Amino acid sequence: MTSRLKIHQNLFRLYEHYVGEPDSSSDVYGYWLFILGYLVAAAGVLVFVVSYAGDTGSYYLIRISTVIAGTGGSIGLFGLVLMLPVRKRAIQASVVGLVIALAGVVFSAAAYPYHWRGHGMDLTVEGIVITSIGVGTLGGVALLVPVVTGQRGMFVEEEGQTEDPPILTGDTLEGAQFAVFRDEEGDWRWHVLHLEALAGSVESAVTRPEATEGIERVKSQISSAGLMELTTSAFRLYEDRDGTWQWTLAREDGSVVGTCSREFDQRDDAEESVSFLKDRGPDADVIEIEGAAFTYVEERDRWYWRLIDDERTPLATGETGHRSQERAEDAARTFAQRFERARVLDVDGVGAELYERNDTWSWRLVDSEDDVLATASKEFDARRDAEAAVEALLPEFGSASITVAGEPKHELYQTGEQWQFRLVDETERVVARNPDALEEYTEAKRRTEQFTDGAYVADVVQIEDAEYEVYPADGGQELTYDETDDLPATTDGKEATADGGVVVEEGDDEEKPEWNWRLVTDDREVVAASNEPHTDPETAATAIERVRQQASEADLIEFENAAFQVYEADSGEWRWRLIDEDGTVLADSGTEHTTRTEASQAMMTLKEQAPEAELLEIETAAFELFVDDNDEWGWRLIDEAGKLVAEDPATHPTREAARAAMDRLLEHLDSAVRTMDAPIFQPYVDEDWHWRFVLPDGEIIAVDAEAYPTRDDLADQLGDVREAAASAKQYMIGEVTAQLYGTDEWRFRLLDRDRETIADSSDSYADREATREAVTTITDHAEDAPVFTIEDAVIRLESADDWTWTLVDREREAIGRAAEPVASKADLTSQVETVRQLAPRAGRVDFDVASFELVAGEDDRWHWRLIDENGRSVASGSETYATPEAAREAVGDVRGLIEAASILEIDSVSFELHAAEDDDGWLWHLIDEHGTTMAESSQVYENRTDAREAMNSVKAQAPDGWITFTD
Template sequence: MTHAMKIYQNLFRLYERYVGEPDSKKDVYGYWLFVLGYLIAAAGVFAFVVGYAGDTGSYVLIRISGVTAAAGLSVCLFGLVLMLPVRRRGIQASAFGLVISLVGVVFFAAVYPHDWRGHGADWSVEVISVYAVGIGIIAGVTALVPVVTGQRGMFVEEEGQTEDPPILTGDALEGAQFAVFRDEAGDWRWHVLHLEALAASTERAVTRPEATEGIERVKSQISSAGLLELTTSAFRLYEDRNGAWKWTLARDDGSVVGSCVDEFDSRDEAEGSVSFLKDRGPDADVIEIDGAAFTYTEERDQWYWQLIDDERRALASDDVGHRSQKRAEEAARTFAERFEHARVLDVADVGVELYEGESGWAWRAVDDSDDVIATATDEFESRRDAEEAVEAILPALESASITVAGEPTYELYQSGEEWQFRLIDEAERVVARSPEERRDHEGTERRVEQFSERARDADIVEIDDAEYEVYPAADGREFSFDDGDDLPATVDETERREAELSADGGVVGEDGRETGPDWNWRLVTEGRDVIAASNEPHSDAETAEEAIDRVREQASEAELIEFENAAFQVYEADSGEWRWRLIDEDGNVLADSGAEHTSRNEAAEAMMTLKEQAPEAELLEIETAAFELFVDEDDEWGWRLIDEGGKLVAEDPATHPTREAAKAAMDRVLEHLESDVRTMHEAIFQPYAAEDWHWRFVLPSGEIVAVDGQEHPTRDDLVERLEAVRDAAASGHRYTIGDVTVQLYGTDDWQFRLLNRDRETIADSTVSYTSQSEGRAVVETITDHATDAPIFAIEDAVVRLESDGGWQWSLIDYERDVIGSSVDPAADKSALKSEVETVRRLAPLAGRVDFDVASFELVTDEDDRWRWRLLDEDGRTVAISSETFDSIEVGREALEGVRELIDAASILEIDSVSFELHAAEDDDGWVWQLVDEYGTTMAESTRVYDTRTAAREAMNNVKAQAPGGWITFTD
């Protein structure tokens, strides 16, 4: 029974239970339309009242409630019309009125409130008129027209007086009566009574009107029915209502044993099918399956195979149809051959497949549904090379960082044993990177922090040739005491570790007083080469600048002095007195006169007394400032500037391998002696030009913590792009990346890609996700289970395990085409694997079911009951049983009787309504049936008659009396 039929039956049952017996179908439909319309209208009124009571009234509420209430009223009135005794033309007129009223409702919904009651075009009168006309037609057709015209019968049925049947009033001595009653299932049936019940219906009617229609049909055809006497089984040939010929096989008692499967275009084709059954059926064997076998079925001109075991349980099937049975057989053999050696592919979360591409081997990631979620961008020469690449990637994925494209990002990465960083902007460009590698991760992270904190406020300073930089020597933001730090040479290591730096860079001494930062100066070139530097700190920036002026003054007048050993110096002190001292080749004072002398000669005589103890020491007389070239203990050369008082005022910050190199460094200082002086409180961006323009980020200490990641064609272009660099530096997220990084990218749809350490794409996703969170969840699943991901290659085929409302398997080739799959889902994975092994064992041994010219096959239906069917040599079903059996054994026993029936059956062509006279099932009496021209049994005798003559007389009584029989209904 269809779903619509069930609803139809339930409506009638409810009406009969709560209202009463309906006179016709329209009574039931009218009642339920009335109830539906009432509920819709009530809902509209309720919504309006509640909306205004809750102080939420609005035009939208009025429009919704108005449309609902008006539509409900229209449906309600139309339901009342159907419940009245109205003729067909009245119902048609009311239906027309219903359509007009609903048009008015739609009209109202379209114009309210903008064109209603003085607003806009004001369609209120027209809307009300249309709706009123529709309602008027619905009500007026049945209520007003009969009154006005006086013609009751125009739309309303005339109800005549009922007459009792003559057999009940005594006006007739004999007659027949149709007694309509409910059976145990609550359905309507009927009996024909002639002093007793003579006949019974074989079909059930859901409603009283349907029962009445069936009776009227029998009454109209029974008088013309012929007589057929069946003494043996018979094939009934008949033409159905669609003009197709069919046949059924019936026993001599009229019960149907089997029927044809196909429809035939002509009577001759149907007779040919019956002839095949009579010729081959009695001797047809029953197909037996040993272990497993492949069967083949045809559906809609497509052939399919199925693997079944000896209990007829389906183990595997083919979802792809084939043009012929031969091709289906080839597909089944291919399935068996491939399944035997196929690997079971059990991907719990993620797996990696190696496959051969256009020019080499590649790999792709699949999820637990075997859907490809990412593919590699590169191909490899061999499968082993691709496998090695995957084996390197999977462990790295476990700890891989997940970044988001379009977000500024710092990437800290290791190159060999050294660490570096790079800054990626929103456009995925490398806009900054570390200037050189560091030994430790913490030092690189500290550089990132320094760049991030200071980039936004850093000035842009360009150095033309060279500049003096005055800078604070003790800046708490510059220094840390980690072993990997390279501390500036101007700060003593021991003092640095013992001192505490205040928040503004001042040094807190042991007495607890903040003494303020020390200031130094350096002379740097455009390339950040420090060619001169102060030899001692200064109390403030102004003092440091004064020291620079002094160096300029002294250096411009200084002579060049060279010595390789210790030397005596005679010099005039600031007080005008003369003194001497002994200095080593590094400029350190070894001895001093300790007293002042009034003349150079007096100082020289005192000095000569000591010179006898150091005969190799040179004798230097200092009258003005001087540059000294010297060799240190490592045989490296350098220079220093000594003023006229013998005081060291500047020195070479570096050493050189030769005297000439030291002399060139000194000359370089003299060349840039008059450079500008700049106080460097904060970090700076320093632009400089090579072939293109670049920048470096310099801290006050002189340390370069970042350089640009790309060149710029002009200085203006560099300055313009620096604004974006500042923003990216300040807002960038920090990630420590390894060999592999996973990056999410997209806007509306999100995807992911795998990047290597050089930001080259390793693999890209093949699917997209609706949100970043969904994409991140997939990526996290991959990273969490990467180390457990199986690596496989489909050389021929694999068995894929799937869980989608139940565990199932499918055999797929390397192109993911399904070769075969399981039929019924398993309870769990272990049960599914057990089924796979069963198929692996049986499929190679399963043969084709060999069909003889005709073969019987026992199959189960959806209710697990057994039927037989007859197959021809091509495996096509010719006939199927109409009866079902509890077990296969009972079915086999029934087949023996079917063979005998087929052999003895006659052929009857049914072309009109006929009475059939049969021997009873137990051969102890006679029964009759009334069969229509389509082979359908319309009525049957209510009892078994002792003799053929008694059955025939009863049948003739029904034939004579039934056409005039009266219909009565009883519960």
């Protein structure tokens, strides 16, 4: 029993138990609708009262309570109308009134409060009018009908309720009575009584009104019923209530053996189906399948093959139709051969396919739906080379960065054990790179950030020959660029000047940086450097002037061992000291002497203790050439007071090289002095023009990536470099980088470490995000992607909601596919193995004009069906069997029934008289014009005559039979 029928039954039983016997179903439903409306309306009132009592009243709660109360009131009023003795037309009017009333409630709720009582559009009148029309319609039916008709004035007293039947009053000697009673399940059934029960209903009724309706239908048609006497099996041909024609095959006892498998629009079509069964059914064989077999079906002048197992379960089917059955058979054999050798291809996300083109090999990436995502740009001479190339790349996809063409970017990448970086502008040109490989990624990242921070504000400084650079010992201010500012900001928030300097406010007590100087040539060779820091740039510049003066007057002193020096101190007194070959003071006079001679005599006393020490008399500044502990040579500049003024920043392998370095100082002694407290771009010429990016400490962290033909070209391009460096995002680049590119349509390409294209997308996408999703599919799944090639064919596993497979060739043409999808991959894998085992050994099933087929249902019970030469079902058995053997035995009986069956066309209500199932007696059925059994004899009669007399009695007396109800 369906849930809907159960609810219907329970409502009637509750009404009968607590209220009384209903006159109609409208009484029951009206009562329950009234109760429902009452409870809903009460809930609405309760919401309104509780909200105000709790000081939570709001327009929202008022609106909710009004909707609930209005809806409940309308439903309750409609229930009252249903309980009144009204005609069908009045109920229809009430339904219209209910719809209008509910619409008015919704309209008023939507308008309240912003369009109510003088607010907004003020829809007060409209809302009340709509609701009033609906309620008025309901009320009109509810109030006027009792006044005009009286409570039951429009009905005739029900027969059987206040009068006794004629047979009980003596008015007739013979009669019939309908006894209506409840069955074991509480439903209503009835019997026709003629001193004894002559007939009974076949179907039960849920309610008394429905039982009465069924009885009235039998009474109205039973008198005109004809007689059909079944002495053998028969085909019942009838028109269903929906206007279609059907037939059933019944035994001589009236039990149905089989039914047609389809409905027919025309009577002639149904008769043709019966004729086919009569002609072909008695001789039809039962289909036998061992293991599996190929069957062939013609549809729309095309032939298709299908692989089925021994239980007639479809395993595989052809993808395309063929012009003849012979060609379909060839296709089936080809499928079996190729399926047995085919590899199972399970692409979860992405796979790499090796394919041949123009006598060369390449590879492409495909997704799980076999759509090509990207195609390699390079071709290989052999398949193994293509395989090695893609296998080397697949593990790298997982860490691939995703960049966007047209956006500047810093790319950090590794070569061997060392790191590099490069700057790519919006035109995808490499415009800058690091000059030397770096040991650590963090160092490459630091230099990239320094370049980003300083490039936009760095001055362009060209060194013609050589220059003195005064620079802070701590490396200078770390400048950061904000593209919304005209000038860069410093890390400490001080205002920056146009040349990169810092405006120092008065009273600034912060610790001042120390300053150094160096003399550099145009190729950044440091010729000389300060040996001690200075307090400010001015002091460092003064030191440079001193070096110029001292160096221009200095003599050259060369010594390899310790030496005594006699020198005049700043106070005018004379002193001596002993220095080693590195210039370190080993001993000092400790006292001052008034004359040089006194100092020399004192020194000579000590010299007796160091006889190998040379004697140096310093009257002016001097250059000293010396050798260090590593046997490397250098120079230093000592002023007339013996103080180290400048020194060689580098060492040299020979004395001559050190002297040449000293000569370069003298050559560039008068170079310009420049303060360098921020990074600079330094243009220089090496056949063509180049630039280098130099930090204040002299470190070169970036150089150009390509030469410029002229200085103007370099100056023009530097602006683009600045913009690119300041706005570039930073990416760590591996062996593979995915780059998105496009405008209206988007694509992607895969680049190697050198920015050469590895592969390009095979399709375009609507926007950047869709392209990124395609790339993410590759990066997420490439590491586990299978590498495959289609030699002949592959079995491709596919999944949407369910799982299926398709056998495809190298051109992606489908050869065959699974007949039915399965729920899981495990089930699909099992199905593939089953087909692999069965297909090569599958035989051929030739359907005759008609054949019986044994089929198992969902309950594992078997039944038969008759199919034509195209495999279409013509008839289906109505009885089921526990085993296929029992179903096969039943087919033998069915053949005989079909051969002996007559054709009965049912076009009116008829009595069927036939032998009982066990041939022990006779019984009858009352069949309506649609082939439905309306009533049946309540007992089996001993002989045909008794059954016929009982049937005739029912036919004569039932039309005037009385209806009684007993619980």
